[in-house]
Amino acid sequence: MATQRDVARAAGVSLAVVSAVVNGTSHTRMRESTRTRVLRAMQELGYQPNQTARSLRLNQTDMIAMILNKIDNPVYGPLRYGVYEAAAEHGATVLLGDAETMRSGSQFLTRLLSQGTVDGILIRGEGLLDDDVMAELRSHPKPILILEHAQDHPWIDIDDRRAGEIATRFLVNLHHRHIVFVGGSGYISQQRYLGYQQAMDAAGLTPAPHLATGFGEQAGADGLRQAMQAPTAPTAIVVNNIMSAVGVLAAAHDLGITIPDQLSVVGIHDVDLMQHLRPAVTAVRMPMYQLGRAGVEALYDLIAGRPSAGGVITDPEPELVIRDSATALTRIRD
Amino acid sequence: MATQRDVARAAGVSLAVVSAVVNGTSHTRMRESTRTRVLRAMQELGYQPNQTARSLRLNQTDMIAMILNKIDNPVYGPLRYGVYEAAAEHGATVLLGDAETMRSGSQFLTRLLSQGTVDGILIRGEGLLDDDVMAELRSHPKPILILEHAQDHPWIDIDDRRAGEIATRFLVNLHHRHIVFVGGSGYISQQRYLGYQQAMDAAGLTPAPHLATGFGEQAGADGLRQAMQAPTAPTAIVVNNIMSAVGVLAAAHDLGITIPDQLSVVGIHDVDLMQHLRPAVTAVRMPMYQLGRAGVEALYDLIAGRPSAGGVITDPEPELVIRDSATALTRIRD
DNA sequence: CCTTGTTGACGTAACGTTAAATCAAAATAG
DNA sequence: CTATTTTGATTTAACGTTACGTCAACAAGG
Numbered sequence: 241m242a243t244q245r246d247v248a249r250a251a252g253v254s255l256a257v258v259s260a261v262v263n264g265t266s267h268t269r270m271r272e273s274t275r276t277r278v279l280r281a282m283q284e285l286g287y288q289p290n291q292t293a294r295s296l297r298l299n300q301t302d303m304i305a306m307i308l309n310k311i312d313n314p315v316y317g318p319l320r321y322g323v324y325e326a327a328a329e330h331g332a333t334v335l336l337g338d339a340e341t342m343r344s345g346s347q348f349l350t351r352l353l354s355q356g357t358v359d360g361i362l363i364r365g366e367g368l369l370d371d372d373v374m375a376e377l378r379s380h381p382k383p384i385l386i387l388e389h390a391q392d393h394p395w396i397d398i399d400d401r402r403a404g405e406i407a408t409r410f411l412v413n414l415h416h417r418h419i420v421f422v423g424g425s426g427y428i429s430q431q432r433y434l435g436y437q438q439a440m441d442a443a444g445l446t447p448a449p450h451l452a453t454g455f456g457e458q459a460g461a462d463g464l465r466q467a468m469q470a471p472t473a474p475t476a477i478v479v480n481n482i483m484s485a486v487g488v489l490a491a492a493h494d495l496g497i498t499i500p501d502q503l504s505v506v507g508i509h510d511v512d513l514m515q516h517l518r519p520a521v522t523a524v525r526m527p528m529y530q531l532g533r534a535g536v537e538a539l540y541d542l543i544a545g546r547p548s549a550g551g552v553i554t555d556p557e558p559e560l561v562i563r564d565s566a567t568a569l570t571r572i573r574d
Numbered sequence: 575m576a577t578q579r580d581v582a583r584a585a586g587v588s589l590a591v592v593s594a595v596v597n598g599t600s601h602t603r604m605r606e607s608t609r610t611r612v613l614r615a616m617q618e619l620g621y622q623p624n625q626t627a628r629s630l631r632l633n634q635t636d637m638i639a640m641i642l643n644k645i646d647n648p649v650y651g652p653l654r655y656g657v658y659e660a661a662a663e664h665g666a667t668v669l670l671g672d673a674e675t676m677r678s679g680s681q682f683l684t685r686l687l688s689q690g691t692v693d694g695i696l697i698r699g700e701g702l703l704d705d706d707v708m709a710e711l712r713s714h715p716k717p718i719l720i721l722e723h724a725q726d727h728p729w730i731d732i733d734d735r736r737a738g739e740i741a742t743r744f745l746v747n748l749h750h751r752h753i754v755f756v757g758g759s760g761y762i763s764q765q766r767y768l769g770y771q772q773a774m775d776a777a778g779l780t781p782a783p784h785l786a787t788g789f790g791e792q793a794g795a796d797g798l799r800q801a802m803q804a805p806t807a808p809t810a811i812v813v814n815n816i817m818s819a820v821g822v823l824a825a826a827h828d829l830g831i832t833i834p835d836q837l838s839v840v841g842i843h844d845v846d847l848m849q850h851l852r853p854a855v856t857a858v859r860m861p862m863y864q865l866g867r868a869g870v871e872a873l874y875d876l877i878a879g880r881p882s883a884g885g886v887i888t889d890p891e892p893e894l895v896i897r898d899s900a901t902a903l904t905r906i907r908d
Numbered sequence: 909c910c911t912t913g914t915t916g917a918c919g920t921a922a923c924g925t926t927a928a929a930t931c932a933a934a935a936t937a938g
Numbered sequence: 939c940t941a942t943t944t945t946g947a948t949t950t951a952a953c954g955t956t957a958c959g960t961c962a963a964c965a966a967g968g
Contacts, residue, residue: 241688241715243954254918259956267957269916288688292635293954295626296923302685311654311670312646320645324675324682333685336645336670341658348658351636351667354575354622356924379620381575457850486850493852516791516820517851518827577924588948593926601927603946627924630953690954 242285251281258282262289295356304539305335305352306362307342310455314511315482315528316364319387322532323362330540332359342373349373353380360539362387365428383542387535389427394548396538398531400428400508403524403558404435407478407506410522410560412443414568416476416504420448422463422488423480424455432480432508448474453484460487461494468495475569476504482511485521489565504566520563527556576619585615592616596623629690638873639669639686640696641676644789648845649816649862650698653721656866657696664874666693676707683707687714694873696721699762717876721869723761728882730872732865734762734842737858737892738769741812741840744856744894746777748902750810750838754782756797756822757814758789766814766842782808787818794821795828802829809903810838816845819855823899838900854897861890 244258251258253274260268261278270278281287295301306323308316320336327334335358337348351357353376361377364387377384378392386395404421411419421436423429433450440447451466453459460479464487467474479485485507489499497503499519507514510525530553538548578592585592587608594602595612604612615621629635640657642650654670661668669692671682685691687710695711698721711718712726720729738755745753755770757763767784774781785800787793794813798821801808813819819841823833831837833853841848844859864887872882 241690244956245954255955256918256920256957257916260917263956265957268918269914271916274916286688290630290954291685291689291691292626292629293923294956296624296630296925296953297955297957299923301626312648312651314646317646320672321675324672328682333669333682333691335667338654338658341655348662348667351625354620355625356575357625357667457846461850486847490850490852490854512791513820516795516824518824520824578926579924589925590927590948590950591946594947597926599927602948603944605946608946624924627953628926630923630955631925631927633953 241290242287243290244287246285247278247281247287250285251278253278299356300359301357302330302332303335303358304332304360304362304536305337305358306364307337307339308364309339311336311338313483314513315509315526317511318529319364319532322529323536324532326533326536330536349376353377356382358382360384360543362535362539364388365426383539385535385539385542385548387531389431394538394542394550396531396535396548396550397552398526398528399552399554399558400431400526401435401438403508403526404432404478404480405439406435406558406560407508407524408436408439409442410562411476411478411504411506411566412439412445414476414504414566416569417445418448418472418474419445419476419478420451420467420470420474421478421480422451422453422460422467422484424459424484425452429480432478436478455481456483457487457490460484460489461491462487464488464491465495468497474503476506476566479505479507482507482509482514482523485514485523486517489517489519489521500565500567504569506560506566510561514561515563519565522563522566523561525559525561527553527558530556575624576621577624578621580619581612581615581621584619585612587612633690634693635691636664636666637669637692638666638694638696638870639671639692640698641671641673642698643673645670645672647817648847649843649860651845652863653698653866656863656868657870658866660867660870664870683710687711690716692716694718694877696869696873698722699760717873719869719873719876719882721865723765728872728876728884730865730869730882730884731886732860732862733886733888733892734765734860735769735772737842737860738766738812738814739773740769740892740894741842741858742770742773743776744896745810745812745838745840745900746773746779748810748838748900750903751779752782752806752808753779753810753812754785754801754804754808755812755814756785756787756794756801756818758793758818759786763814766812770812789815790817791821791824794818794823795825796821798822798825799829802831808837810840810900813839813841816841816843816848816857819848819857820851823851823853823855834899834901838903840894840900844895848895849897853899856897856900857895859893859895861887861892864890 248255248258360383386393389395389397437447451463453463492499507521507523510523514521514523541548582589582592590602694717720727723729723731771781785797787797826833841855841857844857848855848857875882
């Protein structure tokens with residue numbers, strides 16, 4: 241591994257000049273001919289700057305961490321992409337962590353915390369980590385940005401309330417009157433339920449209580465079963481979580497309910513999988529890519545000591561992708 | 575941020591003692607009472623070792639990279655978990671990268687390459703990266719281990735051939751005679767096809783040609799369509815890729831083929847999703863967690879300069895998980 | 909011709925850590 | 939009671955960068 245010292249020796253200049261060439265520093269000036277001589281020496285020796293030394297000197301690692309709750313949830317695909325891209329524009333690398341493997345005291349977290357391994361942290365979802373982990377994070381000297389609304393931290397969000405409203409209004413417009421909301425726990429789910437409520441109210445319908453069964457396939461199945469036990473069974477359902485939608489489809493199949501003839505389903509969040517299920521699932525596409533980009537920008541605001549931009553991402557808006565899992569109610573009941 | 579110097583001052587000792595306390599070094603000795611005094615000072619000042627300085631001094635970052643082709647493929651869940659766990663045991667953090675975002679010259683790769691950001695790299699799948707990226711990697715001074723057989727690198731593998739054989743034999747035992755293999759490209763798919771061939775040969779059946787349509791849902795759908803166009807349609811199908819299985823189910827639905835009555839399907843790799851599809855998919859579970867652990871161990875062999883253990887993981891063996899997508903052929907044809 | 913300013917560099921002190929070399933004081937051996 | 943070893947530390951030199959301060963040589967201005 242060639243160092244700047246080796247390059248300096250080879251080019252017959254001092255260390256300072258090499259560093260200046262590498263960084264394009266204006267303070268230390270040089271003749272154009274010296275510059276190219278140094279550049280040539282760098283080439284020949286295959287010089288690569290040592291990131292670790294750089295980090296130590298500059299007190300910045302050009303690395304940010306992103307913590308997700310279940311990395312392989314396909315909704316995170318575009319989010320990750322947006323984060324990677326924006327981070328690259330800031331010359332930074334992304335360290336990806338999964339909250340699942342992140343019980344308090346885990347290697348990953350302590351490494352990040354106060355050890356100066358990263359310049360900042362992006363966390364998806366408040367309440368993702370136990371309280372003591374969050375307390376540790378709070379005492380961290382490096383900035384933290386929450387993707388999704390948070391109490392004590394800068395945050396940035398997508399318009400979950402609106403997504404719930406869009407999904408519900410679509411079903412209302414298809415003449416459905418008994419629409420139920422299958423959700424999870426936490427702020428995000430709550431927001432989507434609020435949107436559901438709003439659309440129901442606007443249509444003069446009475447919202448059903450929030451069926452909070454959790455996340456994932458099993459949660460969706462449980463939610464549908466609970467919904468079907470109500471005195472008057474729903475004709476349509478808004479599913480909070482994308483993986484829950486898979487469970488809803490499975491449970492409907494098992495209960496002998498055909499979708500969309502007997503039950504219309506609209507999911508929140510759109511992923512490739514939705515178009516490959518049968519029936520293909522009608523879903524609300526959320527601006528996850530933009531959330532990723534905006535999250536990184538807001539984090540770099542904090543890193544630079546500027547106030548964070550924050551707020552809710554409204555461009556693009558959540559958008560309904562119509563497929564086959566929802567249809568108009570022809571036989572009006574009640 | 576308190577440094578060792580601050581702790582030393584607070585405890586009334588020299589820097590060396592603090593360092594020795596932190597690292598438990600035997601060379602620099604001290605009285606038990608000084609040790610606790612230093613420990614107390616560390617506590618009071620909230621001292622955290624600076625990882626960057628440590629890395630520079632020791633020329634090791636305690637960080638390894640893992641590069642996957644599509645991070646959110648659920649088959650990687652247990653793999654990641656195994657890698658994280660084993661890495662934590664080595665005191666290391668895992669930097670996760672996605673080959674999709676990794677066109678040559680990408681920030682991520684150059685950061686890892688020769689800049690001393692990581693102690694080693696784990697790559698899933700040969701041919702994942704373009705040739706020039708691989709060339710860059712090859713000139714990297716830090717060790718690289720390929721998860722899946724590789725030509726010019728140390729590697730470690732799961733028993734893909736056997737998985738193909740198990741899936742096929744299961745269908746043979748259900749009296750199927752026209753079994754087709756829908757695969758992707760590359761070494762892994764090839765191995766599984768070999769296993770398929772072997773099981774077909776053993777049963778005295780003639781293997782169909784490898785239908786290599788790629789990866790993902792669309793590939794599965796394409797594969798099934800191609801298979802159905804053969805002069806004698808298959809009664810059973812082995813699907814190489816888990817996400818392809820989703821596509822096979824969708825295409826079967828679209829073609830009016832009911833599974834398993836008209837077509838039996840067995841997938842390779844088992845994930846949660848498989849039990850939540852309808853019909854639930856019979857699949858071969860692969861030891862991905864163990865692959866992750868073994869990969870890290872082998873990589874640390876290389877890092878330590880020991881020869882890599884390498885080889886194919888045989889414990890546990892690939893295991894068939896029987897669900898609803900495959901059934902015995904009752905109406906024997908031909 | 910002296911003064912001042914500019915160009916093109918160089919030397920060096922950090923950043924926080926680790927480990928080798930060194931050393932005074934106390935303990936032990938002869 | 940002196941010689942030697944052991945104990946319990948300290949000093950210091952790196953690791954590879956970056957950026958501040960300095961400085962000689964030369965050009966331009968008065």
